[in-house]
Amino acid sequence: xxxxxxxxxxxxxxxxxxxxxxxxxxxxxxxxxxxxxxxxxxxxxxxxxxxxxxxxxxxxxxxxxxxxxxxxxxxxxxxxxxxxxxxxxxxxxxxxxxxxxxxxxxxxxxx
Amino acid sequence: xxxxxxxxxxxxxxxxxxxxxxxxxxxxxxxxxxxxxxxxxxxxxxxxxxxxxxxxxxxxxxxxxxxxxxxxxxxxxxxxxxxxxxxxxxxxxxxxxxxxxxxxxxxx
Numbered sequence: 001x002x003x004x005x006x007x008x009x010x011x012x013x014x015x016x017x018x019x020x021x022x023x024x025x026x027x028x029x030x031x032x033x034x035x036x037x038x039x040x041x042x043x044x045x046x047x048x049x050x051x052x053x054x055x056x057x058x059x060x061x062x063x064x065x066x067x068x069x070x071x072x073x074x075x076x077x078x079x080x081x082x083x084x085x086x087x088x089x090x091x092x093x094x095x096x097x098x099x100x101x102x103x104x105x106x107x108x109x110x111x
Numbered sequence: 112x113x114x115x116x117x118x119x120x121x122x123x124x125x126x127x128x129x130x131x132x133x134x135x136x137x138x139x140x141x142x143x144x145x146x147x148x149x150x151x152x153x154x155x156x157x158x159x160x161x162x163x164x165x166x167x168x169x170x171x172x173x174x175x176x177x178x179x180x181x182x183x184x185x186x187x188x189x190x191x192x193x194x195x196x197x198x199x200x201x202x203x204x205x206x207x208x209x210x211x212x213x214x215x216x217x218x219x
Contacts, residue, residue, distance in 0.1 A: 031205070033206075035209075040211065041211060042115065042197070042199075042208070042209030042210050042211045042212070043197070043199075043207075043209040044209075045206055045207070048206065050205075058206065090153075090154060092154075097159075098142055098159060098201070099156060099159055100144060100146070100156045100159075100199075100207070101156070102146075102153055102154035102155070102156075103153065104152075104153040105153055105154075
């Protein structure tokens with residue numbers, strides 16, 4: 001199994017640009033989530049999904065959209081990038097035993 | 112408010128020392144996770160606990176539900192243990208609340 005994969009690893013955007021961070025898992029996990037990690041702060045939940053077709057907001061959802069059309073994929077869209085969205089983004093999935101699996105992260109810089 | 116606090120924030124020790132990292136939380140939980148993040152790297156799950164104690168190799172995790180406290184211990188520490196260790200708590204709402212992490216440096 002590849003586990004949880006994320007692309008790209010690094011991205012630089014200009015303010016106002018949009019982009020999609022890709023996340024996929026091949027473990028047939030229903031629960032997937034997106035987090036951002038900022039210096040001096042714990043990971044914060046952006047959006048999550050408990051299964052295909054179902055998404056919900058986390059702690060810091062503003063400026064981000066998600067969709068879950070398949071069990072495998074959970075993309076995160078930045079609608080109009082802002083410097084405050086400079087961060088490291090982690091996608092994660094969870095199995096029925098509540099074990100967590102994280103992707104390698106995407107380091108995003110917004111200029 | 113559901114809160115998670117870790118201590119210490121930073122810890123430097125000599126190779127071979129016994130390491131303890133602490134995590135305290137504010138209210139009752141359904142599970143607590145210990146995670147490891149190497150510099151520039153991804154996040155790996157080490158343990159998930161809801162009670163008692165778990166051991167994997169040189170790593171031991173304990174949780175005291177009454178005191179709302181968990182510890183991660185590393186025996187015979189090694190430079191490759193240098194990483195950030197993160198405590199994450201499920202307060203029963205299926206979402207994780209994360210501590211800010213403990214940066215561990217093991218000096219040869």
